[in-house]
Amino acid sequence: VSRHGSPATGTPARLDVNEATGRLTPATTTFARRLADMRGMYRDGEAEARLLADDPLIYEVFQYDVPERTGELFVCTTVLQPGRVGDEYFMTKGHFHSRRDCAETYIGLQGAGEVMMMRDERCETVALAPGTVAYVPPHYAHRTINTGSSPLVFLAVYPAQAGHDYASIEQTGFAARLVDRNGTPTLVDRLAPLS
Ligand code: PAN
Ligand code: ZN
Numbered sequence: 001v002s003r004h005g006s007p008a009t010g011t012p013a014r015l016d017v018n019e020a021t022g023r024l025t026p027a028t029t030t031f032a033r034r035l036a037d038m039r040g041m042y043r044d045g046e047a048e049a050r051l052l053a054d055d056p057l058i059y060e061v062f063q064y065d066v067p068e069r070t071g072e073l074f075v076c077t078t079v080l081q082p083g084r085v086g087d088e089y090f091m092t093k094g095h096f097h098s099r100r101d102c103a104e105t106y107i108g109l110q111g112a113g114e115v116m117m118m119r120d121e122r123c124e125t126v127a128l129a130p131g132t133v134a135y136v137p138p139h140y141a142h143r144t145i146n147t148g149s150s151p152l153v154f155l156a157v158y159p160a161q162a163g164h165d166y167a168s169i170e171q172t173g174f175a176a177r178l179v180d181r182n183g184t185p186t187l188v189d190r191l192a193p194l195s
Pocket of ligand 2: 095097104142158
């Protein structure tokens with residue numbers, strides 16, 4: 001999936017965000033990730049295999065592209081569906097920025113979830129909901145997790161030169177996972193036994 005489409009011209013623009021659906025207009029790149037696009041990222045392989053029969057939509061991204069040069073900002077929305085693979089909540093793939101010195105902000109619009117951030121194999125989470133902003137500092141890998149029962153919608157703004165390093169996360173994952181333990185989102189080690 002290509003992360004970037006044709007860049008907008010860099011002229012003043014007004015973007016409309018539909019806070020209910022998460023759709024950003026105009027968006028010059030949109031992409032969706034289904035479970036099959038993130039095989040192996042959830043802990044419970046049997047639950048994953050069962051769900052793959054239907055291959056549910058996990059999330060969609062609507063992005064307004066700008067030239068990828070220093071000083072420009074990408075703006076995009078993400079709509080992350082509610083659900084679980086086994087006891088693990090639906091989540092984004094997650095990534096480091098290729099340019100590790102680039103930060104990001106997430107602005108919550110709908111639903112409830114957590115942003116997991118990791119540096120040097122240590123994970124922490126920050127809650128994301130309407131009216132909150134999660135700040136992702138430089139050097140932190142980041143992934144969003146929907147702990148609610150409706151879509152989690154948020155707006156992201158990040159430097160145009162940031163780039164996305166998915167490979168590091170595909171190889172080793174995050175050091176922690178967010179799982180449902182009797183209805184409570186609980187942070188566990190990535191290798192914690194299945195409940
Ligand atoms: C976000 C994410 C978006 C989808 O826009 O790209 O939520 O997650 P993945 O990129 O991990 O699939 C962002 O952090 N951009 O830099
Ligand atoms: Zn990012």
